[in-house]
Amino acid sequence: MRLPRKYLVNRLVTLFLTVWIAATLIWIIPRLSPVDPADIMLGRMAAGAGAVENADAILEQLKENFGLNDPLVVQYVKYLKNIVLFDFGLSTATFPTKVSSLIARALPWTLGLMLLSLVITFFIGNLLGALMVWSHSPRLVRVAIPAAMVFTSIPPILSGLLLMWVFAAKLRWFPLTGAYGLTVEPGWNWAFVQSVLHHGFLPALSIVIVTFGFWALGMRGLMITVQGEDYVKLAEAKGLRPRYILYKYMIRNAILPQITAFALKIGLLIAGQVLVERIFAYNGMGKLLYDAILDQDFPVIQGVSFVIILMTAVSVFLVDLVYPFIDPRIRHEGATS
């Protein structure tokens, strides 16, 4: 089976436009702020050294280096060119580190932790949501799941702290903070991977506990609708096994809108769990963004925001590509419209 070309072109144009408009907004918004980044850098130098000589000359030099004296149009075009090359300039807070290398260092950690916990949450949440509705679920399951929903109302920092206190501080099963142990050498060796998994467990668990309810509740609503559909009634009348009906007739149809929600969540999850990364001192994108905001480090904020948007747009695009394969009705639409 092949996708209609028109459908592909359509989605690609949407992807490109989304990213372009968002990149432009990211560029405009900081320029509306009265704060001058060169001033901040100078202020930081002054704070470090006690006093700065030739302050005006240095300020002028910084502005020149950052290209802040160019006309806006030139700045914009340069910006677009750089962004295509993933060059977000230099961080002002940790001058002269490249923003792109800061992001490159943080991104794998967040992707690893967040994507993994999102995938786990997606599966657990949807399965539990489906079991809440399925008439053949054990009674215990149908009572226990709504009770577990209580966790959804706990803010992630609280659940994180609670988990840290129980499993790291009291039971000492897991390390308190950090992304990997100080004694292991980063690289593709078993000791390191083990350490990463060990360190990632608690933050991931705290995210799973507080977010599975989102998927479970959504799935529950979708399952109730699907349960009333005639094809589910006919499936039962066909004498199919209840578990087969659950997977192939009910979940298979109810999951479709959840997959779209999954794509949207991928972009948000980078920014969404800032506090979890913060309390576990996990050096991911959330922490990078958090620190950048505190330091008014505009290039980093810009770079992180762009990565978030790019990830969201790309994952939505990917879901659009996958969707026709999981829902034949979309293929039909794409072919005729």
Add this chain to the structure above:
Amino acid sequence: MTDSGGKPVLTLKDLSIEFPTPQGIVKAVKSLSLTVHLGRRVGFIGESGSGKTTTALGIMQMLAEPGRISGGRIDLGGTDVLGLSDEQMRLTRLSRIAYIPQGAMNSLNPVMRVENQLWDGVVAHEGKIDPDELKRRSGEALASVGLGAHVGRLYPHELSGGMKQRVCIALGMILGPELIIADEPTSALDVVTQRQVMLTLKDVQTRIGSGLILIGHDMGLMTQSVDELAVLKDGVLVEHGTVRQIIESPQHPYTQDLISSVPLVGGDSFLNPSTRAAAPERDSREPLLRFENVSKVYGEVTALHPVSFTLQGDTPQIISIVGQSGSGKSTMGSIMLGFNPPSTGRVLFEGHDLLRINAAETLKFRKNIQAVFQDPYACFNPFYRVRHALRYPFKRFGLARDEAHIQAKMEEACGAVGLDPDLVLPRYPHQLSGGQRQRLIVARALMLSPKLLIADEPVSMVDASLRATILSNIYDLKDKYGISILYITHDLATAYHVSDYVMVLFKGHVVEAGPPKQVIGDPQHPYTQLLINSIPWPDLHRSWGRDEAGWDPTAEEARAAEAPPKLRGNVPGFDLVVQ
């Protein structure tokens, strides 16, 4: 009953089904006893709520929670169904009792190919089977309902309603069951497709020699399809006998009502015109509504070919637009309502092009052209009381003088459709029946004193006994208030009685038009003849084609597409031009 066919396949003995609710126990089926024999077709007829579907689901052991069987026995060819375990019951379904559900549109899994949905049923009963063998059996099943093997590779959305229902029949017979239960298998289909599907079902049932229970509310369809009739009312079997006994000498008054409520072409009218009111005063000399070469194209499909007509509006008339689903009749209605811009041509309301009118003109147009749609359940905002639904448009169009005026108007409108205003106005829509809601839609339209009412299938979702009432409410709008009406329907019998002029649409073309006594009473165009012949008459002497197994309307439709349109007589105030 004399000829009872083969040996008994299903015996119900004092079957009772109840639904415990917080308000107390609702008894849905009360002590029902009945026997179905192999090779016989038994119709369960009754209105919604009569317990016919509940009985079927009870036999299948598929009652929705909290329903339960509170007493009696179900015997399926010697097996005590109520004594079976869950797993035994699962194995009984499809292999011994097949169920064909009501919603033809939605009864197949949208993300699975048709053949997979035939295979999983077989595999669930017989275990793993060689794929080639499965393919052969699904192809055979599809062939027995007149569908090609390629249909198996398609997804449900690629099939028409009639094809989907035939797939369900193929599924029902694939394991050769002793009993088939078909729950209103044709309720969403037009007459021609209905005839084809019913003939297929009868043919399949005869071939496998099973018993058949056909559930429905249409006396005509029953007469054409079954051998015996069981009449249910409020969960009680009020009458049971052969079709001949029931049609020719119905004993129970309820059965007599059911038979007499079927409108017949040429029979006595259920309407009693009293007055003939003049049309409301108009401040324009232009015709009320005018189509100038209007057509509508969706992608590569032409839903409506160019048509022109003029409705003067000075002589109130009821114009019926009839045809099968997909004939373009609803497209025509939505173009008239301005919801759907025409692809070519212009729609003029009192001389103004609908696409070019300003806000004030639009408001006037909306007030003067009101609509009644098919689904009375979807037409109300569930959050507002009926009072709000009625008064809001009245105020919005600036017709209200004061509160007392609104109240008086609401009461008058409710009275006109035979509803007690004190009873219905304070209620929420979900507290009313479908029939009551549809009458309120008519009342709401009436309050605005429109000049034209567009009624798109206003009674197709309402119980048969209520149809006549609602149609006479609509008829009264013309008769007592002088409002012109465009009645869009697939039901030729009601169109025959209600209308002054009939247009028959076929694939977007007007094929025959004129006064109903000529067009429906004596059809000249082959397509109109096909439609009339497909009506299931509640008359044993007027057969639908009992022995026409594998009847296929394609040839007749092809002939109809060749024939030139037939324009019959005219009525004052309406002029139709067909290219």
